[in-house]
Amino acid sequence: xxxxxxxxxxxxxxxxxxxxxxxxxxxxxxxxxxxxxxxxxxxxxxxxxxxxxxxxxxxxxxxxxxxxxxxxxxxxxxxxxxxxxxxxxxxxxxxxxxxxxxxxxxxxxxxxxxxxxxxxxxxxxxxxxxxxxxxxxxxxxxxxxxxxxxxxxxxxxxxxxxxxxxxxxxxxxxxxxxxxxxxxxxxxxxxxxxxxxxxxxxxxxxxxxxxxxxxxxxxxxxxxxxxxxxxxxxxxxxxxxxxxxxxxxxxxxxxxxxxxxxxxxxxxxxxxxxxxxxxxxxxxxxxxxxxxxxxxxxxxxxxxxxxxxxxxxxxxxxxxxxxxxxxxxxxxxxxxxxxxxxxxxxxxxxxxxxxxxxxxxxxxxxxxxxxxxxxxxxxxxxxxxxxxxxxxxxxxxxxxxxxxxxxxxxxxxxxxxxxxxxxxxxxxxxxx
Amino acid sequence: xxxxxxxxxxxxxxxxxxxxxxxxxxxxxxxxxxxxxxxxxxxxxxxxxxxxxxxxxxxxxxxxxxxxxxxxxxxxxxxxxxxxxxxxxxxxxxxxxxxxxxxxxxxxxxxxxxxxxxxxxxxxxxxxxxxxxxxxxxxxxxxxxxxxxxxxxxxxxxxxxxxxxxxxxxxxxxxxxxxxxxxxxxxxxxxxxxxxxxxxxxxxxxxxxxxxxxxxxxxxxxxxxxxxxxxxxxxxxxxxxxxxxxxxxxxxxxxxxxxxxxxxxxxxxxxxxxxxxxxxxxxxxxxxxxxxxxxxxxxxxxxxxxxxxxxxxxxxxxxxxxxxxxxxxxxxxxxxxxxxxxxxxxxxxxxxxxxxxxxxxxxxxxxxxxxxxxxxxxxxxx
Numbered sequence: 001x002x003x004x005x006x007x008x009x010x011x012x013x014x015x016x017x018x019x020x021x022x023x024x025x026x027x028x029x030x031x032x033x034x035x036x037x038x039x040x041x042x043x044x045x046x047x048x049x050x051x052x053x054x055x056x057x058x059x060x061x062x063x064x065x066x067x068x069x070x071x072x073x074x075x076x077x078x079x080x081x082x083x084x085x086x087x088x089x090x091x092x093x094x095x096x097x098x099x100x101x102x103x104x105x106x107x108x109x110x111x112x113x114x115x116x117x118x119x120x121x122x123x124x125x126x127x128x129x130x131x132x133x134x135x136x137x138x139x140x141x142x143x144x145x146x147x148x149x150x151x152x153x154x155x156x157x158x159x160x161x162x163x164x165x166x167x168x169x170x171x172x173x174x175x176x177x178x179x180x181x182x183x184x185x186x187x188x189x190x191x192x193x194x195x196x197x198x199x200x201x202x203x204x205x206x207x208x209x210x211x212x213x214x215x216x217x218x219x220x221x222x223x224x225x226x227x228x229x230x231x232x233x234x235x236x237x238x239x240x241x242x243x244x245x246x247x248x249x250x251x252x253x254x255x256x257x258x259x260x261x262x263x264x265x266x267x268x269x270x271x272x273x274x275x276x277x278x279x280x281x282x283x284x285x286x287x288x289x290x291x292x293x294x295x296x297x298x299x300x301x302x303x304x305x306x307x308x309x310x311x312x313x314x315x316x317x318x319x320x321x322x323x324x325x326x327x328x329x330x331x332x333x334x335x336x337x338x339x340x341x342x343x344x345x346x347x348x349x350x351x352x353x354x355x356x357x358x359x360x361x362x363x364x365x366x367x368x369x370x371x372x373x374x375x376x377x378x379x380x381x382x383x384x385x386x387x388x389x390x391x392x393x394x395x396x397x398x399x400x401x402x403x404x405x406x407x408x409x410x411x412x413x414x415x416x417x418x419x420x421x422x423x424x425x426x427x428x429x430x431x432x
Numbered sequence: 433x434x435x436x437x438x439x440x441x442x443x444x445x446x447x448x449x450x451x452x453x454x455x456x457x458x459x460x461x462x463x464x465x466x467x468x469x470x471x472x473x474x475x476x477x478x479x480x481x482x483x484x485x486x487x488x489x490x491x492x493x494x495x496x497x498x499x500x501x502x503x504x505x506x507x508x509x510x511x512x513x514x515x516x517x518x519x520x521x522x523x524x525x526x527x528x529x530x531x532x533x534x535x536x537x538x539x540x541x542x543x544x545x546x547x548x549x550x551x552x553x554x555x556x557x558x559x560x561x562x563x564x565x566x567x568x569x570x571x572x573x574x575x576x577x578x579x580x581x582x583x584x585x586x587x588x589x590x591x592x593x594x595x596x597x598x599x600x601x602x603x604x605x606x607x608x609x610x611x612x613x614x615x616x617x618x619x620x621x622x623x624x625x626x627x628x629x630x631x632x633x634x635x636x637x638x639x640x641x642x643x644x645x646x647x648x649x650x651x652x653x654x655x656x657x658x659x660x661x662x663x664x665x666x667x668x669x670x671x672x673x674x675x676x677x678x679x680x681x682x683x684x685x686x687x688x689x690x691x692x693x694x695x696x697x698x699x700x701x702x703x704x705x706x707x708x709x710x711x712x713x714x715x716x717x718x719x720x721x722x723x724x725x726x727x728x729x730x731x732x733x734x735x736x737x738x739x740x741x742x743x744x745x746x747x748x749x750x751x752x753x754x755x756x757x758x759x760x761x762x763x764x765x766x767x768x769x770x771x772x773x774x775x776x777x778x779x780x781x782x783x784x785x786x787x788x789x790x791x792x793x794x795x796x797x798x799x800x801x802x803x804x805x806x807x808x809x810x811x812x813x814x
Binding site: 024025027033078079080081082084086148151152153155156159162166169170171172175178179182183186187189190193194197200201408409411412413415416419422423426427428429 | 508509510513552553556559560564610613614616617618646649650686688692693696703708709710714715718719721722723725732733736737740741743744747748751755756757758775788789792793796
């Protein structure tokens with residue numbers, strides 16, 4: 001039976017990706033692109049296989065095949081050289097099997113929805129290739145037993161997310177939004193990568209099981225690692241001050257918005273926090289920072305959602321408010337509540353996002369919702385007006401981030417200028 | 433065991449030959465270099481990788497730089513002169529090794545690698561090659577891998593190398609960071625290729641610095657993965673410029689619709705050069721960071737930031753070059769010989785990404801062996 005478990009775990013991760021080489025080799029070597037049916041069937045087959053595998057893994061966890069299976073499942077090593085290794089280890093526990101099964105089921109639902117929704121869309125094949133990437137990234141994030149594997153899945157999620165945002169690339173705005181989201185991801189991902197390296201160096205292993213020894217580290221070191229994890233989670237889950245990319249991400253097709261920013265990807269940062277809880281637990285500073293960030297994000301998003309005029313943008317901020325609250329729950333140590341909140345919230349938002357294109361039809365059919373004054377409007381009308389005015393510009397978050405990075409760009413331009421002059425002085429060539 | 437049958441020089445030769453032949457296969461018949469050129473380069477690569485005498489190996493490496501200089505001369509004299517200087521430095525390494533001056537050999541060899549890899553501020557010649565002769569640049573990446581191989585094999589097993597390691601790591605990390613900063617403000621495709629090459633040059637130097645702490649195989653993997661990624665990018669850029677001329681970022685140009693395969697191959701090589709999971713770059717970067725940490729934690733963080741900036745620059749470049757409103761272009765997409773090259777390079781990047789041990793383990797076993805020439809060699813590694 002353990003061999004079956006190994007096979008199922010591997011299939012849960014790899015199966016969605018099988019569509020990519022099948023389509024990719026055809027695109028590179030054949031003279032014709034695959035049609036909609038072929039692309040959909042290949043993707044759907046991979047996703048269904050992954051779903052089946054996830055169900056079986058869940059069965060192993062629940063004890064349906066004998067003794068319940070819990071803990072690390074070894075697959076060998078990706079590489080091992082001297083005292084450094086990247087273990088191919090997956091983790092079967094309550095959090096991983098729940099998220100794995102949940103994510104793949106939602107992906108299957110969205111894939112089926114998209115087949116109709118994106119019919120005859122020029123990027124149909126591209127959509128399903130990206131969906132396959134995304135599904136593999138999600139499964140890897142959910143089941144990884146070591147930080148290196150987790151980071152691999154995390155990166156795949158980030159890249160596929162950026163590609164989905166820029167899906168309608170004929171227009172400039174989605175492309176710009178995609179670059180901004182990707183830039184935010186990569187900046188925040190640097191935190192995860194540094195944390196991975198530091199964890200390995202300080203604890204001797206980057207397995208999640210090794211994080212239990214975080215309590216033996218000096219407070220400064222464990223706090224540093226915890227803050228780096230928090231930074232990374234903030235970027236992926238669009239917590240302040242990285243919230244600016246989320247409304248821009250709504251430029252992507254509705255099914256991908258639903259899957260990424262309603263259901264799965266936006267919650268990946270929370271999943272990271274749940275995974276590295278042993279480090280957070282021993283770092284009150286990082287937990288306090290998480291509570292502040294989560295609360296600030298929730299308040300900010302709750303204000304913005306009241307002045308947003310488009311459905312997907314409003315939904316994005318409503319999502320953000322709840323995600324901020326889940327961050328608070330995790331940092332307060334309410335892990336089970338956070339997990340339940342996460343799953344229920346993801347389900348609700350997925351449905352809302354997928355219904356968003358029908359909103360105008362719904363409002364004609366059912367009438368508009370009446371505006372009810374909020375507590376803030378009743379208690380402090382002037383403050384409410386000011387808060388809403390600021391919210392209209394989303395606190396100019398993007399402008400402030402641009403300002404923060406502008407000195408770096410000035411330095412970059414100066415280096416580039418000096419470099420061009422030096423090369424020009426050294427050049428023996430005429431103009432090209 | 434299959435792995436036991438592999439040997440590091442043979443494997444490295446295979447990678448080098450692929451990079452050497454890729455531009456020859458991809459180039460139109462009228463642009464192909466003469467046959468003697470490829471044969472001579474292959475011969476020098478065999479000499480560099482297999483000769484047991486270090487002086488002769490470095491002489492063979494200098495000969496290959498000379499042949500590259502000859503090919504580059506009609507397109508860029510700056511690039512050709514830089515290659516000649518690098519060849520002279522390599523001759524200097526051979527002389528220093530012959531005279532048992534291992535410290536001098538180590539320093540000269542490091543500078544020669546920096547020039548060939550395009551690390552700032554030794555990058556003037558190589559960026560000229562990127563601009564004016566991307567195919568020669570791809571070919572010279574092959575002999576750069578061979579040069580790094582003999583650097584690791586012959587002149588890195590030395591106490592002075594260990595003493596200089598932190599400085600070299602910081603230098604490499606700084607060079608990569610400066611180049612990555614520059615990459616964020618480029619406004620044309622050639623600028624992107626220049627700065628990407630310089631970022632990887634810095635990383636190769638940082639890897640060489642960390643190599644002396646028994647991280648030889650990691651440094652070789654970093655160099656091979658940079659070579660394959662940059663080689664693929666160079667060939668795709670040459671292919672695109674042959675179709676549409678020099679490409680600037682003035683607006684999103686929507687070439688992805690006209691050249692979908694070219695866009696896909698460019699994306700794959702770009703992703704490999706920014707360490708996308710599944711490609712050799714991911715494992716190489718991961719290994720590089722762990723080896724750098726031993727020498728310089730600050731250098732490690734700097735390299736991580738450089739890598740993040742390069743990734744953003746790559747997406748910016750891709751979005752300007754291939755995304756946007758579709759443009760009607762009459763030129764064909766990748767033709768079969770270009771596709772074959774793209775698939776071969778991409779396959780190798782993916783194979784090394786999923787099974788890095790294919791290169792790492794034989795290289796580790798081979799390069800850990802302390803050469804007999806070193807004046808004060810250190811004991812073998814763990």
